[in-house]
Amino acid sequence: MTAYTATVTVRLKEGVLDPEAETTKRALERLGFELDGLRSADRFEVDVDADSSEAAAARADEMAERLLANPTIHDYDVDVVER
Amino acid sequence: MTAYTATVTVRLKEGVLDPEAETTKRALERLGFELDGLRSADRFEVDVDADSSEAAAARADEMAERLLANPTIHDYDVDVVER
Numbered sequence: 493m494t495a496y497t498a499t500v501t502v503r504l505k506e507g508v509l510d511p512e513a514e515t516t517k518r519a520l521e522r523l524g525f526e527l528d529g530l531r532s533a534d535r536f537e538v539d540v541d542a543d544s545s546e547a548a549a550a551r552a553d554e555m556a557e558r559l560l561a562n563p564t565i566h567d568y569d570v571d572v573v574e575r
Numbered sequence: 576m577t578a579y580t581a582t583v584t585v586r587l588k589e590g591v592l593d594p595e596a597e598t599t600k601r602a603l604e605r606l607g608f609e610l611d612g613l614r615s616a617d618r619f620e621v622d623v624d625a626d627s628s629e630a631a632a633a634r635a636d637e638m639a640e641r642l643l644a645n646p647t648i649h650d651y652d653v654d655v656v657e658r
């Protein structure tokens with residue numbers, strides 16, 4: 493077994509309204525920053541023990557499917573590194 | 576001017592309690608997943624126009640300092656790619 497950290501990034505699908513990001517963008521503009529767009533995402537770093545990085549990625553993928561992401565509105569990606 | 580996307584990842588400092596991550600970890604365990612730890616972070620993808628990637632990173636850094644992160648409890652890092 494090797495120790496891995498799987499990073500699951502969960503973002504809203506294209507076209508889903510993101511009022512939090514819109515508010516953050518406006519607040520930055522009010523502070524004088526120029527920006528073309530802003531998207532927000534949630535990032536989960538999960539420490540797991542697994543036989544291979546593929547096994548760790550598969551487990552993180554299942555975590556995203558079952559709990560971390562809502563497939564109706566979210567896309568996610570998984571990235572695994574040894575810890 | 577070149578178009579860049581700056582990704583600002585904001586995480587709680589080591590030692591700051593993270594009840595949301597703790598709850599998520601327990602929920603995953605209740606679903607039968609084995610994991611050693613879980614940390615959550617916020618990720619902001621900011622589209623900016625700048626003369627160089629250094630200038631884009633500097634601007635994103637200032638956004639983090641002034642609004643996106645709270646220096647008392649957060650660490651952040653900035654990563655810039657051309658879009």
